[in-house]
Amino acid sequence: MDGTPHGAAITAESLAVKGPRGWAFRDVDICAPPGSLVALEGPSGSGRTCLLLTLTGRMRPTSGRAEVAGLPLPGKMAAVRRVSALAHVPGVAELDAALTIAEHLRERGLLERRFAGPPLTLLRPRAGREAARARTDAALAAAGLDVDALPKGATTAVRELERLDALRLSLALALIGRPRLIAVDDTDLKLLDAEREQAWALLRSLAEAGTSVLAVCSQAPPGALVVPTAPDTQRPASRTTSAHARTGHGRKGATGALTETGRA
Template sequence: MTAAGVDVVARGASVRGPRGPVFEGVDLDVPAGGLLAAHGPAGSGRTSLLLALAGRMRLSGGAIRVGGHVLPAHGRRVRRLVAVARAAPAVDLEERLRVREVMTERCLTSPGVTQRAIREAFDALGLAPHGEDLVEDLGPADKLLLATALALAEQPGALVIDDVDDGLPPDAHAPVWAALDRVREHGPTLLAGCLRPPPPTPGLHTLLLPRRSRDRLPAGTATAREDSDT
């Protein structure tokens, strides 16, 4: 289940919405296998930034390079490299489904993903969900790790997971971040969004995003844009 991580670089990356900048002038350098924690309050553009890094939101300005592929020209290649585990409301698990159903769905929709690969990802994250459990009945930590495991099973070069600390009780923060840090042992670079930065760990890169806009990301904003690769 090990994949090669990719580096992620941004220079002056910006996205504007109808009411002004969602985020602007972002510079970052995350080496292959590193951990980015983009943190800030609601309205700071965390989700939009993560989707832009994943090739699923078009920039208004600046540039992003993922594993040597520059956006937007190489959008398809970047989308193949980067798996999005959660970036609500655009990307999230269907809460009305059972765990076994979301596993089956992932095997059908993501080439190369198997039930075995998903269960190996569960083991890597210390997760042991029951197949008949409804996603909506899972606790916030298990729901987060389930989404992460499904994405990890795709063997991506980088993995996006937003709202890491959303709804987590205080005593769950450290175990969840420790579990996510183990994702990097399997290769992928981890691009995370959170309200507050995680505990210090080797390879951690933090980015504070100030609140800039009241724009909210509408459902369906993250799309697999058909950018031309050259």
């Protein structure tokens, strides 16, 4: 071990994406150390998902600059994709409702051995299967998904899962590849208050274990580094600002500060 944190540091300066209908987001500044829980906070349509995809190397920025794990964007988008993983992004990375948990895990394991594992595992399939099983077990534990506790166990179809368990499965699948950055869209969508607290506690535990987390939400939890994507007029007034970042959206001069909630 060289002491280098596993998580990816995230920095951005005047980052922006413009599409056919105008700015998705603009003037985003971020400085998040490895192992941070970063909440991309704003209402639907405020550019949250575009920002998440840009910071994970899936969308090319129009202007500005950013670095993820020391890799510059947009110059090293492919490399950023290799160190990051999407847990749940509708239309981009989603669970198949017709597949079971076991089928999802088997498919992800095969992809990891084929494209991400050491070449020797292809020549030693038994060793490769054992290593994949260990990674899968570790990912399920980190995501807090107890498959055996479900009524149908691993044969439970995704359509039968509660929203929180589906989120746990999405996270587990992403964690199998041991990414340095994991991204989640619509984190607090359709969750009851107690479930929302559990979801944020889970993401916080992943960050504390060293994996950087980007999470899109309508309301950030205490302790997260907040990147607001809505204009100033649409943001909650009870935010404590810091000099880590600012974002603007939709009009010139609509800027705000990245904040850390729950701190005076």
